[in-house]
Amino acid sequence: MDQTGWALVWVIFVFVLDITVRILAIIFVPRNRRPTAAMAWLLAIYFIPIVGVLLFLLIGNPRLPRKRRRKQEVINESIRQMSRGLNLGTLRPNAPDWFRSLVRLNRNLGAMPISGDNGAILISGYEESLDTMAEAIRQAQEYVHVEFYILQADATTEGFFAAMEEVAARGVKVRVLLDHWANRGKPYYKQTLRRLEAMGADWHLMLPVQPFRGAYTRPDLRNHRKLLVVDGLVAFTGSQNITDPTYNLRKNIKRGLRWVDMMTRIDGPVVASINAVFLSDWYSETDEIIDIELFDVRTGSGDLDCQVIPSGPGFEFQNNLKLFMSLLFAAQDKLIIVSPYFVPDEGLLLAIQTACQRGVHVELFVSEEGDQAMVYHAQRSYYEALLRGGVKIFLYRKPFILHSKSMSVDDEVAVIGSSNMDMRSFGLNLEISLLVRGEEYVQQLRAVEDQYRALSRELTLDEWMKQPLRSTVLDNLARLTSALQ
Numbered sequence: 001m002d003q004t005g006w007a008l009v010w011v012i013f014v015f016v017l018d019i020t021v022r023i024l025a026i027i028f029v030p031r032n033r034r035p036t037a038a039m040a041w042l043l044a045i046y047f048i049p050i051v052g053v054l055l056f057l058l059i060g061n062p063r064l065p066r067k068r069r070r071k072q073e074v075i076n077e078s079i080r081q082m083s084r085g086l087n088l089g090t091l092r093p094n095a096p097d098w099f100r101s102l103v104r105l106n107r108n109l110g111a112m113p114i115s116g117d118n119g120a121i122l123i124s125g126y127e128e129s130l131d132t133m134a135e136a137i138r139q140a141q142e143y144v145h146v147e148f149y150i151l152q153a154d155a156t157t158e159g160f161f162a163a164m165e166e167v168a169a170r171g172v173k174v175r176v177l178l179d180h181w182a183n184r185g186k187p188y189y190k191q192t193l194r195r196l197e198a199m200g201a202d203w204h205l206m207l208p209v210q211p212f213r214g215a216y217t218r219p220d221l222r223n224h225r226k227l228l229v230v231d232g233l234v235a236f237t238g239s240q241n242i243t244d245p246t247y248n249l250r251k252n253i254k255r256g257l258r259w260v261d262m263m264t265r266i267d268g269p270v271v272a273s274i275n276a277v278f279l280s281d282w283y284s285e286t287d288e289i290i291d292i293e294l295f296d297v298r299t300g301s302g303d304l305d306c307q308v309i310p311s312g313p314g315f316e317f318q319n320n321l322k323l324f325m326s327l328l329f330a331a332q333d334k335l336i337i338v339s340p341y342f343v344p345d346e347g348l349l350l351a352i353q354t355a356c357q358r359g360v361h362v363e364l365f366v367s368e369e370g371d372q373a374m375v376y377h378a379q380r381s382y383y384e385a386l387l388r389g390g391v392k393i394f395l396y397r398k399p400f401i402l403h404s405k406s407m408s409v410d411d412e413v414a415v416i417g418s419s420n421m422d423m424r425s426f427g428l429n430l431e432i433s434l435l436v437r438g439e440e441y442v443q444q445l446r447a448v449e450d451q452y453r454a455l456s457r458e459l460t461l462d463e464w465m466k467q468p469l470r471s472t473v474l475d476n477l478a479r480l481t482s483a484l485q
Contacts, residue, residue, distance in 0.1 A: 072314035076111035089116030098330040118268030119301030129263040137163035143173040145229040150241035151178040180205035187248040224429035235274040238263035262404035268300020273308035304438035312430030321426040343422035356390030369398035377478035387461040394456035
């Protein structure tokens with residue numbers, strides 16, 4: 001066969017391969033996937049076939065391995081059995097029907113029970129929360145459970161690490177989980193691991209991406225949770241990582257970026273649920289079952305009703321998204337959302353617009369400046385629809401990155417945790433959210449929201465419509481890629 005003949009064979013082969021890939025993509029890509037995500041993947045595969053196919057093979061399955069999902073199912077059933085029939089404190093009276101229904105939803109999805117007689121204090125100061133957590137660690141008598149997306153031993157977190165060293169030296173068991181991909185290659189990573197090793201902490205990497213060690217997880221499936229439990233008596237959760245507010249990154253320091261976060265200190269029966277999240281992740285990573293009397297009910301310092309909602313790709317459904325959607329439809333008067341990365345799906349956007357149309361006052365707090373370009377521009381692509389729908393958008397002034405994650409509903413219910421309101425947190429990250437019912441807690445959150453409002457400026461529709469064309473193009477392109485999951 002001459003050169004022309006081989007060229008013709010090659011052209012036919014490429015043509016058949018291209019058609020085959022496109023047909024297979026139509027068959028396999030949309031299956032069990034949201035239409036927007038399916039369409040984004042199909043566009044990527046059709047317009048950039050080689051790159052699109054490789055990306056889909058690498059990160060196209062937004063689920064943890066089957067073995068890990070089975071572990072989560074076993075954990076959920078164990079929690080339901082252990083907590084069934086227990087008197088987990090006295091619940092506040094006169095809960096609205098929608099709240100009781102929401103509690104059932106959370107129980108069915110995430111297994112955790114609701115409990116009463118809990119105390120909770122919000123901490124909005126970055127260094128204050130580190131100091132408060134360090135002080136709680138120093139009171140430990142039996143164990144300290146530490147689980148954070150990012151954990152760095154630096155000058156800002158010195159007190160936190162020193163407290164762990166102090167209690168470990170007197171025999172307290174210190175267990176630590178930190179996300180592998182989020183920490184690897186970051187400043188102080190090796191120093192942090194050496195320090196954990198030196199103090200005698202039992203530490204493990206979460207969702208390790210170490211194929212040459214037989215441990216591989218899709219690199220964009222991450223454990224984004226932040227929690228601390230001391231002796232099963234006191235717990236902390238929220239948005240803050242254990243690191244300097246600049247994350248010790250040269251690019252952040254050069255731009256003057258500093259993170260603003262919020263944590264909550266909790267005591268009472270709900271601490272057991274936060275501990276259960278830690279023990280679940282510990283078992284998932286190590287296959288070790290820690291023998292602790294989990295639901296040993298201790299009355300807290302208040303009478304708040306609390307429920308923990310774990311979520312992530314280990315669960316069948318998007319637990320946090322269903323929680324947020326339910327709250328959006330339940331709101332009657334006021335709804336305030338704080339989310340650093342706000343990239344809603346169609347349902348969430350519709351729910352917010354519907355709340356406004358029902359007469360609910362809706363506010364959204366985001367950062368004026370972004371630290372992640374793609375997410376920042378994807379988020380901006382929704383501003384026009386939100387503003388036209390009646391949402392008041394407040395931009396937290398740069399160079400600060402508002403990293404807190406919360407939602408307050410009317411004057412009685414609030415959520416705080418690690419979950420952003422974006423597609424990554426809904427489908428790819430392991431997250432933890434805390435649902436709280438109690439006017440006194442909402443008043444604390446309202447005070448923090450007032451602080452944020454004072455440090456923000458309101459974005460108007462008139463201002464937004466003056467955006468240059470290049471910004472609109474970038475925003476729309478980022479919006480398309482945000483659905484690739």
